[in-house]
Amino acid sequence: MHAEQLEIAGFLEKNPPFDELSQEALHELAQQVEVAYYRAGSDILNFAEPLQDLYVIRRGAVETYRRTGELYNRLSDGDVFGQMGLLMNQRVRFPVKAIEDTLVYCIPFEQFRDYCDRYETFADYFESESESSSLLRKAVSAQHDNNDLTTVKVKGLMPRELVTITNRASIREAAELMTANHVSSVLVVNQSQREADDPGLVGIITDRDLRERVLACGIDPASSVDQIMSSRIITLDDNAYVFEAMLLMLRHNIHHLPIVQRQKPVGVLALSDLIRHESQSSILLVRSIFKMSSIEELKAHARQLPAVFVRMVKEDANSHMIGSAMAVIGRSFKQRLLELAEQQFGPPPVDYCFLALGSMARDEQLIYTDQDNAMVLDDSYREEEHGGYFEQVAKFVSDGLADCGYAYCDGEVMATNPKWRMTLSGWKQHFSDWIDEASPQALLNSNIFFDLDGVWGRTDWAIDLRRFITHKSKNNRKFLASMARNALNRKPPLGFFKEFVLEKDGQHKDSMNLKRRGTAPLSDVIRVHALAVGSMAVNSFERLDDVIEAGLLPEGKGTDLSDALEYISIVRIRHQAKQIESRETVDNNVHPIHLTSFDRRNLKEAFQVVSSAQSFLKYRYNSNIPMK
Amino acid sequence: MSDTPNTPPPAKAPRQDWPEYFDQLALQCQNHWLHRYYAGGVVSGDTAMINTPLVAMDFETTGMNAAVDDIVSIGLVPFSLRRIFCRESAHWLVKPRQALTEGSVLIHGITHSDINAAPDLEVILEALLTAITGRILVVHYRHIERQFLAQALLERLGEAITFPVIDTMAIEHTVLRRRQGLVDRMLKRSPRGLRLGDCRERYGLPHYHAHHALTDALATAELLQAQIAYHFSEDTPLGELWL
Numbered sequence: 001m002h003a004e005q006l007e008i009a010g011f012l013e014k015n016p017p018f019d020e021l022s023q024e025a026l027h028e029l030a031q032q033v034e035v036a037y038y039r040a041g042s043d044i045l046n047f048a049e050p051l052q053d054l055y056v057i058r059r060g061a062v063e064t065y066r067r068t069g070e071l072y073n074r075l076s077d078g079d080v081f082g083q084m085g086l087l088m089n090q091r092v093r094f095p096v097k098a099i100e101d102t103l104v105y106c107i108p109f110e111q112f113r114d115y116c117d118r119y120e121t122f123a124d125y126f127e128s129e130s131e132s133s134s135l136l137r138k139a140v141s142a143q144h145d146n147n148d149l150t151t152v153k154v155k156g157l158m159p160r161e162l163v164t165i166t167n168r169a170s171i172r173e174a175a176e177l178m179t180a181n182h183v184s185s186v187l188v189v190n191q192s193q194r195e196a197d198d199p200g201l202v203g204i205i206t207d208r209d210l211r212e213r214v215l216a217c218g219i220d221p222a223s224s225v226d227q228i229m230s231s232r233i234i235t236l237d238d239n240a241y242v243f244e245a246m247l248l249m250l251r252h253n254i255h256h257l258p259i260v261q262r263q264k265p266v267g268v269l270a271l272s273d274l275i276r277h278e279s280q281s282s283i284l285l286v287r288s289i290f291k292m293s294s295i296e297e298l299k300a301h302a303r304q305l306p307a308v309f310v311r312m313v314k315e316d317a318n319s320h321m322i323g324s325a326m327a328v329i330g331r332s333f334k335q336r337l338l339e340l341a342e343q344q345f346g347p348p349p350v351d352y353c354f355l356a357l358g359s360m361a362r363d364e365q366l367i368y369t370d371q372d373n374a375m376v377l378d379d380s381y382r383e384e385e386h387g388g389y390f391e392q393v394a395k396f397v398s399d400g401l402a403d404c405g406y407a408y409c410d411g412e413v414m415a416t417n418p419k420w421r422m423t424l425s426g427w428k429q430h431f432s433d434w435i436d437e438a439s440p441q442a443l444l445n446s447n448i449f450f451d452l453d454g455v456w457g458r459t460d461w462a463i464d465l466r467r468f469i470t471h472k473s474k475n476n477r478k479f480l481a482s483m484a485r486n487a488l489n490r491k492p493p494l495g496f497f498k499e500f501v502l503e504k505d506g507q508h509k510d511s512m513n514l515k516r517r518g519t520a521p522l523s524d525v526i527r528v529h530a531l532a533v534g535s536m537a538v539n540s541f542e543r544l545d546d547v548i549e550a551g552l553l554p555e556g557k558g559t560d561l562s563d564a565l566e567y568i569s570i571v572r573i574r575h576q577a578k579q580i581e582s583r584e585t586v587d588n589n590v591h592p593i594h595l596t597s598f599d600r601r602n603l604k605e606a607f608q609v610v611s612s613a614q615s616f617l618k619y620r621y622n623s624n625i626p627m628k
Numbered sequence: 629m630s631d632t633p634n635t636p637p638p639a640k641a642p643r644q645d646w647p648e649y650f651d652q653l654a655l656q657c658q659n660h661w662l663h664r665y666y667a668g669g670v671v672s673g674d675t676a677m678i679n680t681p682l683v684a685m686d687f688e689t690t691g692m693n694a695a696v697d698d699i700v701s702i703g704l705v706p707f708s709l710r711r712i713f714c715r716e717s718a719h720w721l722v723k724p725r726q727a728l729t730e731g732s733v734l735i736h737g738i739t740h741s742d743i744n745a746a747p748d749l750e751v752i753l754e755a756l757l758t759a760i761t762g763r764i765l766v767v768h769y770r771h772i773e774r775q776f777l778a779q780a781l782l783e784r785l786g787e788a789i790t791f792p793v794i795d796t797m798a799i800e801h802t803v804l805r806r807r808q809g810l811v812d813r814m815l816k817r818s819p820r821g822l823r824l825g826d827c828r829e830r831y832g833l834p835h836y837h838a839h840h841a842l843t844d845a846l847a848t849a850e851l852l853q854a855q856i857a858y859h860f861s862e863d864t865p866l867g868e869l870w871l
Contacts, residue, residue, distance in 0.1 A: 003703075003719040007836045007843050035712035035846070037833070037853035059834040101832035103850060106711070 005030040008105060011058060015078035017125030018056075021115075029115065034106040038098040045096040051085040053106035060102025064094040074099075083126045086112060087598065116597050123597045154245050154259055154269060155238040162267045166191045167202055171214055171228060172221040174205050185256040185268050188229045201265055203229030206256050235260045236269070243321050246274055250286050250328040289332040295400045298336065302404035305329065306580045309367045313577040319569035320541055323364040330360050330406065331455050334373070337400040338456045341393045349386045350378040354397070354456040357413060361453035362523065363539045364569070367576055367586055370409040371401045372448055374420040376461050381423050390421055413448055424461055428468055435472045438479040440486050447486065450527060451538050466536055474534035477621070483531065484621035487524035488614050492607035493517045500592050500604070511589035514575070518568040518610065525613045526561065528621065529553070540565055557616070564609035567602055571595070644867055646670045646792045659785045661757050668761035670792060673867025677856055678709050680866045682794070683763040684852070686844035687776055688736040690726045694775035698724035699749060700738050703841030704759050707766075707849045709856055718759055719842040721746040725783070736839040750784045760791075768824045768848045770795040770871060792870040796851045799869065800827045803859055827851055831858065 009030035012018035018026060034053065038044050044062060045051065061076040072094050075081055085093045086109055116123040164187045165174050178186050188203035205225060213228040214221065235258045236245055245257055255271040285301075285308050292298045308329070312322050338354055357372040359365045375390060394415035402408055415421055422430065434446055450469060454462030473479055493501040493512040502510045512518075526540045526547070535546035541562055548558035572588055579586045592600055643649065647670050654666035671680055684705045691697035705717040721738065723746045733739055767773040770793045778788040800822055820826065824847055825838055831854035836847045856864065 003714075003717040003842055005714050005717070005842070005846070006840060007846065008714065011834075031715055031717075033714045035707075035714065035850060036710060037831075037850055037857060039854070039857040042857070060832060101854065103833055 003031065005033065008033050008035075011078075012056065012105070015056070017122045020121040020125075021119060025115070025119065029107065029111065032108055032111045034108070036104050036106060038102045038104070040098055040100050040102075042098050043095070044098055044102070044104070045082065045085075045092045045094075047092055047095045049092045051082055051090050051092050052109050053082060054080060054086060054109070054112045055082045055096075056080050056105040056107065058103040058105050060098060060104075061100040062096050062102055063099050064096050066094065076100075083112075087126065120597070123601065153238070154236060154240050154242055155261075157242065157269075157273055162265060163187065164189050164265070165205075165225060167224070167226045167229075169225050170222050171210070171219070171225055174225050175210055175221070178205075178207070183268070184270060184272075187258055187265055187268065188225055201233060201235075201258065202226070203231045204233055204256060204258060204268075205229045208255070233258060235265070237261070238266055242274065243317075245269055247324050247328065249274070250325070250332075253286075253290065253332075286329055286332045289329070289336050292336060294340070295337070295403055298333065298400065299403045302333070305405065306367060310577045310580050313573055319566050319573055320363070320539070322573055323359075323362075323366065323569070324539075326367060327356075327360045327363045327365040330365055330369070331356060331453075333401060333404050333406070334397060334455050337397045338393070340400075341396040344396065345389060345392050348393075348457070349389055350381050351458050352377045352381075352390065353454050353458040353461040354415065355462060356453045356455045358448040358451055361451045361538050364519070364523070366573060367580070368405055368407065371398060371406040372409050372413045373397075373415050373455075374413070374449075374452075375415040375422075376427055376458070376465070377421060377423045378458075379423045379425050387418075391416070391418070394421065411445060424464070427465055431465070431469055432472065435469070435476060435479045438476070438482045440482040443479075443482050443486055447483075447524060447527065450531065451523075453538055463536075466538070470531070470534050470536055473531040475532075480528060480532050481621045483528045484617045487521065487528050487617055490516055490521040490524070491614070492521065492610040494604065494607045494611060498604055498608070500600075502592070503589075508587075508589040510593070511591045513588050514568055514572040514590050515588040518607065519565065519572065521614065522561065522565045522568070522610050525610070525617050526565075528617060532621070552620075553616075557613070560609045561613055564606035564613075567606045568610075571599055571603060643792075644673045646870070647672050649790075653790065657787055659787055661754050662781070662785065662787060662789060665757045665761050665789070670762075671764070671866065673865060673870065675866045676863045677860065677866060677869070678862035680708070681763045682707050682709075682766050682849070682852070683760050684712075684766045684845040684849035685760065685773055686767065686841045686848060687773055688732075688738060688839060688841045689772065689776055690724050690728055690732050692772075694772075694779040696726060697776075698726045699776050699780055700724050700728070700732070700736065700743065701841040702752075702756065703843070703845035704756070705842070705845040705849050706759070706763060707853075709853060709862060712846065712849045712853070714846070717842060717845070718755070720752045720756070722749040722752060723747060736841075748784075749780050753781075753784070764794060764866065764870060765791055766794045766796065766848055766852050768795070768827075768844070768851065769797045794852065794866075794869045795871055796824075796827065796848055796855060797822050798871060799852075799855050799859070800830075803855070824848065824851065828854075831855070 004027055009026045012021075012030060013026055018029070021029065035058075038060070044055070057075055057077055057079050059077055061074065062081065063071055064073045064075065064081055066072045081094070081096055082092075085091055090109065116126065163177060163181045163183050165177055167188050167190045174186055178184070185204055185206040187201060188205060190200040190202045192200075203226065205228065209228050209230065213219065219228065234248060234252055234254065236248055238259045238261045249255065249257055249271055257269045258265050259267045259269050285304055289298070289301060292301050309322070309326065312325060317325075334354060334356065342348065353376040355361075355374045355376060357374060359369055360372070375394060377386075377390065398408065398414055398416045408414065413420060431449075434443060434449075452462055452465060454460070495501050500512060502512055523540050526543050529547040529552055530537065530543035533547055533550035533552055535543050535550075537543045537546055544558055544562050547553060553561075571590065575588075575590050576586045592603075595603070650666045650670050654663055657663050657666060684703075684707060686703045687699050688701040689697050689699055699722055702720045702722065703717070704719070706713050721742055723743050728738070728740055728743060765773070774791075774793065778790070782788045804820060804822075823838075824844060825835060828835075828847060828851055831851065833847075833850055833854055836843050838844060838847075856862070860868070
C-alpha cells in the first residue's frame, strides 16, 4: 500500500530546502507528514514544551516570539519553523502563534534528522538559516541547558538552616547545638569581630572534628571550640553552580562547604546533599581512593574509572566538568600514592612539592593521559644526601600511576627524570632561561611546563612559580612571539574549501586527531594570550575569561574560542566514551563518517575558529618584533 | 464520481444509538469481514470530538448512480482533531464492474489502462474495512460514499454496510444556512458553493487539485479540522455531528 501524497509533495517541491530533494525523497517525506489546522489567534507552540516536528506553513501566517514575549519573526506560506528547538534539545525555543488561519505540514523529528544526515543541502539550509549567533554557540549552550549540574545552583539545594555558635562556647555546647539542630557541622563566629559587613566567620566544626580532635585525643569537652575548629575555611558563593561545589569539595577533600551570600554565611552544603542530588560517582570514586592502602588496591579501584567517565558523558556533563573531574581523580591517585610512598620510605628529608603538568594541571584531562609530572625541592636540598629518597618516591608514584592506567610519558617529563627534580630556585632559573632566551626551538617542548599545578606537599610553591612565570612573561614580546610561533605548528584539519583533511594512510587512515589538531592547538593559542595578559589561571576556560576581561581579543572572539574548545572537546569525549563502551582502545582519532552531519558541520565551524585564532595570534605577536 | 450537486437532500433526524446498532449488526451479519468491522464497535455519541478517532474517506466513481455505477478509486486518511496522519493513509485503484465513461475519465483522470491492471474491490475489501474499523468516517457529501460502498458490498458479499458519518458538506450547508438572510431562506435559495474546494476557501485552506481520492480525503480531513475550529469546540460531542 503506497499512498502518494501528491498535494503535499507538490507543495514541498516548490519550497526550499525541499526543492533540492529528489522526487523519490520528496514523496517519501510527504508520506510521513502530519497536517494540522490552526485558526487565527491560536497558539501553535508554547515555550519549553516538548517539540516533535519541523513545521512547514502550507497556507497562512504565524508570528514567532522570544521568550520575553517580544516579536521575533513573521512567517508565511512555505516558511518553516521549529528547527532551532529540534536541533537543540527538542523543546520549543520560540513560541509560535497563528495570526491568520494556518494549515501546517509537520515533519516528524526522526524524519527531519534522517534527512539532515542523508542530504547535505537539506542540512545546510537549516544552518545557514539560523539566526545571528553561530550554530556552534547554540550547540554548546543547548548542551549546557540540558545539564543539571551546570544549571542547578547551590542555593537551589541548600536544605540546611544556618547554625552558628560563638568562639567562646564550649565543645559540649557545640555538640549539643548540632544534635538539637540535626546538623553535622556548625560555623563558629567571633562575636567581637562581628560587624555589619563582617560576619566574623572564624571556623567550622564537623562531626568528624568531634570524633578525631576531641574524643580520640581526650580533649575536655568543656574547653573552648576554637581549640578544635578548622580555621582554614573554604567558602563558596550561593550563586555558584552545584558542579563548582562538587569540584571544590573534591579538590580539598572536605565534606562541608560554608555557603556565603555577599560574603555572609547563609548555610552549609554537605557532601551528602550533593550525593543525594546527583549520585555522582566521581565523588565516591575520589573518596575511596584515599581509603586504598596498597598499589594493588588502587589498581583494582582504578578499573572503575572508565565507567565513571562514561556515566558523566551520558549525564551530559560538559567538557569542563569532565576534564575537572578526571583531573581531580588523577590528582587523588597521585596524592594517595605519595602518602603511601612516605609511609614506606619515611618522611621527606626536605620539603618538596609534587607538580602535575599539562592537561591535568589545566583540569582538562580525559580518561587516560600520560603522567606528566615533576618535583620542586627545597633550596636546602643536597643531591648526594637526599637524591636517593626523592628518586625512590618518584619511581614509586610513577610505577603506581602506570599500574592505575596512566601511561609513562614518552618525552620523559616525569619526576623520575632527574632533570625534572629541581630546587625552587633551580626551577625559577630554568623558567628565566626559557623566557629570556626565548628561541622558538628551546621552547618547542616546554609548553607543558607553563601549565603547572601543585598536587602534594608545598603546593604554595606551585603558586609561587606561577606568579614568577606570569610576572616574567607579561609584556615580554620576544618570548610571546616565540610561544606564538610554536602555537602555530599544529593546524586544524581543514582544507581550503572547508573540507576535512584526513590522515592519508597508516593505522588512522581517514580519521583526524581531535587532540593534536583541535584541542591542543587551541590550548596553545589560549596559553599565549593568557601569558600576555598576566593571567594566573591554568584552565583554558578560566584563562579565556581573563583574556576576554583584559580586552585583548576582538569583540565576540573570546566566546568563539571557548565554544570551539568546548565543542571539539565534547566530540572527543563522546568518541572516547563510545570506544570504552565497545571495548576498543581509547584514542583521539575520529572518523568524520561516524559523526552525524550536525557534528561534522559544527566541528568544521570550530576548526575554522581555531584557524582564525591562529591567524590572529600571528598578527598579534609576530608583527613588530625587533629583528635580531 | 464524487463531483457533487449543490444541494444535499434534507437530513433525517440522525440516529444516536450507533454503538448499540453496531452490536446488533455484528450479531446479524453473515460475512466474516463485516462481522469484524461491526464488532470493532463505534465510540458513543457523547465522546468529545477531540477524543474521537476519525478517518476521512473519498471515492472516485464511474458515475453518480450507485445502482449502475461503481467505485474506481478509494482514498483513506486517518486523523484526529489535532493531527492528520498521512503516513497511515491509503489509496487504492479498483476495477469497476461498470465500464468507465469518457466523461468520468475526464474528471478523475483514471484511464482504462490504469483500471485494467487494478484488482476487484473484493481483493482490497478486508484492508479497507480494517482501516476504518473503530474510526468515525468523515466524508464530503455522504450519499456517495455511503451508497456506493453499501451497493458494492451487497454485490460482492450479498450484504450491505451501514455506518455513521460526519459530512463536512452537511456541516457547511447548515452553517451557511444559518447565516443566510431570511428572504433567501424563505425563497429557498441555495447558499454559496458547497463543493469541497469552495468550502475550503472560506477557511483559508489552500487549493488542492480535486478528484484524486486520496487528496480529496486529505482535503476533507483538513476541512473538518477548520470547521470545528470555527463553529464548534474540541469538546463538542460527536453526537452533534454524526449522521
